[in-house]
Amino acid sequence: MTNYPHLLAPLDLGFTTLKNRVLMGSMHTGLEETRDWNRVAEFYAERARGDVALMVTGGIGPNLEGSVLPGAAMMTTEEDVKNHSVVTQRVHEAGGKIAMQILHAGRYAYGPKCVAPSPVKSPISPFPPTELDEEGIEKQIGDIVNAARLARKAGYDGVEIMGSEGYFLNQFIVTHTNKRTDRWGGSYENRIRLPIEVVRRVREAVGTDFIIIYRLSMIDLVPNGSTFDEVVQLAKEIEKAGATIINTGIGWHEARVPTIATSVPRRAFAWVTQKLMGHVSIPVITSNRINTPEVGEAVIAEGCADMVSMARPMLADPHFVKKAIAGKSAQIAPCIACNQACLDHTFSGKLTSCLVNPRACHETELLIEPAATTKSIAIVGAGPAGLSTAMTCAERGHRVTVFDKAAEIGGQLNMAKQIPGKEEFWGFVDWYRTMIEVHDIDLRLNTDVTADDLDGFDEVIIATGVIPRDPEIPGQDGDNVVDYIDVLRGKVPVGKRVAVIGAGGIGFDVSEYLVHQGESPTENLPEWMAEWGVADPAQHRGGLAPDGPKPEAPARQVTLLQRKAEKHGKRLGKTTGWIHRASLKMKDVNFVGGVNYERIDAAGLHVSFGEARENPTLIEADTIVLCAGQLPLRSLADDLEARGITPHVIGGADVAAELDAKRAIDQGTRLAAVI
Known part of the structure; x- marks a missing residue:
C-alpha cells in the first residue's frame, strides 16, 4: 500500500496511460540552446529514470518572430526533428514520456520582430510588437500546427500549447492586450477564437493518439484579466477542440504578484484549479509551489486536480517520484523556491541549474562516480558548503568526518529560516540531517577544531563560513547597537524604531524579520492573498482585489540604509528582488541611500550624504542593527598553511560576497566530485 495512493495512481488517457499523476512542468533551462543534444537528452532521461509520469520541455518556438529570445530553440525544420529525436529516444529508453511545449511569446518575445494582437508594448520588453493582420494570424496558426506535426515526427508523446502566463495566445484573450475590432477581437467569443482554432488544427494534424496539453491561464493577476466564467467557457471550448489535458497557468509575467517564489505559500493556487473541476471531463493539472509528495497527495485527494505539475x-531531485514510491520522501532534495539558479539564470541568459542540486542541467559534465581510492576526509563547517561536500564525498565512498563548533547543523541557513517567507529553509536543514544519517557521516558538533585535531586525515576541507564585517562607526559599542546574528537568533531585544545598516540580502532579510509580527503570511494563505491583493476571479476580473494589497501593519518603524547611491536591492535576485522591495515598501520601510555613517549615540544614527558629507541627518532609532557585510573566516586555514598543509577552502571562508549558498554548494559539490 503506497503512502500516496492518489499521487501515484495511474491516469488513463484512453490511447495511453500515465504511470502516476506527476507532471514535470515546463522550464526554460537554456539546454536546447546549447545545441548539445546529448546533454539535453541526458537531462530529461535522468528525470524519466526518476519515474515522473510525463515531462514537458522548455518552450520551443514555432517560428522566429514567436521565439522568446534571438537564437532560442525552434521546431521548424527536418534538422530540428533529427536533433529532438535524440532526446525522445533517450527518454523512451529510460521508460518515460515527454511532450514538447510550443511557446509563441507574442509581445514578450525579446526582439524587434515580435508580433501581437495589438501594438501594446510589454512592460518587460523594450520592443513594441507589430500588430498582426489576417494573413499574419494565419501564418502563426500554421507555424504552431507545423511545430506540433514535427514534434510528433521527432518522437514526442505530445505537445503542450502555451496559452497562459501572458504569452501570445493569452494576449488575444484579454482586453488588456487585445484592442482589435475584427473577428479576432471585441467580444469574448472573438478573443478566444485563436486558441480554440490552434487546438482544433493541431488535433487535426497529429491525429487522435497524441497528447495535447493546453496551458490555460486560470487567474491572470493583471488589470482587465479574464473572469472565472470566461475561464470556464474557454476550458470547455478547448476540450471540444481536442485537448487531452488542461494545465494550469498562474499570472502573467508582468503581474505584480509573486507566484512561485519561496514566500508564496505552498499550493497557493490549487483552489483556483479546483474551481474548474467538474466543468470539463478531461484531466486537469494544477501547479505552483507544490514541492513535496505530501502536498501533491493532498491536492489530488481533496479534488483540486487530477494531476500535479512540479517543475523546479x-x-x-530528478528522482523525486522514485523516492516517493520507495517510501523515502525524507531523502528528496527539497526545492526551496529560491529562484537563484533557475529563474534568475534564465532571465540573465545563463544556463539553468539548481542551488540545492548543482548537477541539474550539468548531468554530462558534473559526474558523481565512485572514488578510485577511498580517503579519510575532514570537513570543518556544517553549513551548506560543508554539508554538500560531505554528502558527495560519502556518496563516492570516502570516509567523512564533519566538525562544527555550533550545536546544530545548517550554519547560516539557521538564520535564513527565521525570516518570514523563508520557511522552506527548515526543510532544507532537515534534509541535510537525513542525508548525514543515510551516508553514515561522522558528525561532531560542539567541537572547536584546531589544526592539531586534523592530523591524520588524507584531505582537509575548510568550510567555516563568514564573520560580520566591522563597519567601524563611532559609537557602535553602545547598548543600542546589535549584530544581525543576535537579532535573528532572538538573543537581543529590538526597539520599535530601528535603523538597519546595510541593504544587501541580509539587510533586507533582517528588515523583513523586524516588520512582521505573528504568523508569517507564507503560512497563512488568506493573509498572504490579502497582502498581495489576490482575489477570487469569480468575483473580481483577473483575480485582483479592487482595493489592492492590504498588508498587516508593520511591527516596527524600520529605516534601511546603504552607502551606495543606487536603488535598494539592486543586486538581489533577478526575479525576486522586486518582491523583497515591494514587500518592505508595503510595510512602510524607509529606504535611504548614498549615506556616510558618522556616529551613533543614544538618539540614534547620525548620517551625512555624498562625498562632501553634506546634509547631516539624525535617523532616530531605539536600535541600530549592523548588517554591513561579511569577511571570510579562514583563521584555521591560515594555521594549516603555516604548518605546510594546504587545505581546500570553500564557501564563505573562500569568498564572502554576500551569503551565497548557490556558489558554496556548487563549489563544494564540484570539489567532492574530483577528490
Whole structure:
C-alpha cells in the first residue's frame, strides 16, 4: 500500500496511460540552446529514470518572430526533428514520456520582430510588437500546427500549447492586450477564437493518439484579466477542440504578484484549479509551489486536480517520484523556491541549474562516480558548503568526518529560516540531517577544531563560513547597537524604531524579520492573498482585489540604509528582488541611500550624504542593527598553511560576497566530485 495512493495512481488517457499523476512542468533551462543534444537528452532521461509520469520541455518556438529570445530553440525544420529525436529516444529508453511545449511569446518575445494582437508594448520588453493582420494570424496558426506535426515526427508523446502566463495566445484573450475590432477581437467569443482554432488544427494534424496539453491561464493577476466564467467557457471550448489535458497557468509575467517564489505559500493556487473541476471531463493539472509528495497527495485527494505539475522540484531531485514510491520522501532534495539558479539564470541568459542540486542541467559534465581510492576526509563547517561536500564525498565512498563548533547543523541557513517567507529553509536543514544519517557521516558538533585535531586525515576541507564585517562607526559599542546574528537568533531585544545598516540580502532579510509580527503570511494563505491583493476571479476580473494589497501593519518603524547611491536591492535576485522591495515598501520601510555613517549615540544614527558629507541627518532609532557585510573566516586555514598543509577552502571562508549558498554548494559539490 503506497503512502500516496492518489499521487501515484495511474491516469488513463484512453490511447495511453500515465504511470502516476506527476507532471514535470515546463522550464526554460537554456539546454536546447546549447545545441548539445546529448546533454539535453541526458537531462530529461535522468528525470524519466526518476519515474515522473510525463515531462514537458522548455518552450520551443514555432517560428522566429514567436521565439522568446534571438537564437532560442525552434521546431521548424527536418534538422530540428533529427536533433529532438535524440532526446525522445533517450527518454523512451529510460521508460518515460515527454511532450514538447510550443511557446509563441507574442509581445514578450525579446526582439524587434515580435508580433501581437495589438501594438501594446510589454512592460518587460523594450520592443513594441507589430500588430498582426489576417494573413499574419494565419501564418502563426500554421507555424504552431507545423511545430506540433514535427514534434510528433521527432518522437514526442505530445505537445503542450502555451496559452497562459501572458504569452501570445493569452494576449488575444484579454482586453488588456487585445484592442482589435475584427473577428479576432471585441467580444469574448472573438478573443478566444485563436486558441480554440490552434487546438482544433493541431488535433487535426497529429491525429487522435497524441497528447495535447493546453496551458490555460486560470487567474491572470493583471488589470482587465479574464473572469472565472470566461475561464470556464474557454476550458470547455478547448476540450471540444481536442485537448487531452488542461494545465494550469498562474499570472502573467508582468503581474505584480509573486507566484512561485519561496514566500508564496505552498499550493497557493490549487483552489483556483479546483474551481474548474467538474466543468470539463478531461484531466486537469494544477501547479505552483507544490514541492513535496505530501502536498501533491493532498491536492489530488481533496479534488483540486487530477494531476500535479512540479517543475523546479525536478531540478532539485530528478528522482523525486522514485523516492516517493520507495517510501523515502525524507531523502528528496527539497526545492526551496529560491529562484537563484533557475529563474534568475534564465532571465540573465545563463544556463539553468539548481542551488540545492548543482548537477541539474550539468548531468554530462558534473559526474558523481565512485572514488578510485577511498580517503579519510575532514570537513570543518556544517553549513551548506560543508554539508554538500560531505554528502558527495560519502556518496563516492570516502570516509567523512564533519566538525562544527555550533550545536546544530545548517550554519547560516539557521538564520535564513527565521525570516518570514523563508520557511522552506527548515526543510532544507532537515534534509541535510537525513542525508548525514543515510551516508553514515561522522558528525561532531560542539567541537572547536584546531589544526592539531586534523592530523591524520588524507584531505582537509575548510568550510567555516563568514564573520560580520566591522563597519567601524563611532559609537557602535553602545547598548543600542546589535549584530544581525543576535537579532535573528532572538538573543537581543529590538526597539520599535530601528535603523538597519546595510541593504544587501541580509539587510533586507533582517528588515523583513523586524516588520512582521505573528504568523508569517507564507503560512497563512488568506493573509498572504490579502497582502498581495489576490482575489477570487469569480468575483473580481483577473483575480485582483479592487482595493489592492492590504498588508498587516508593520511591527516596527524600520529605516534601511546603504552607502551606495543606487536603488535598494539592486543586486538581489533577478526575479525576486522586486518582491523583497515591494514587500518592505508595503510595510512602510524607509529606504535611504548614498549615506556616510558618522556616529551613533543614544538618539540614534547620525548620517551625512555624498562625498562632501553634506546634509547631516539624525535617523532616530531605539536600535541600530549592523548588517554591513561579511569577511571570510579562514583563521584555521591560515594555521594549516603555516604548518605546510594546504587545505581546500570553500564557501564563505573562500569568498564572502554576500551569503551565497548557490556558489558554496556548487563549489563544494564540484570539489567532492574530483577528490
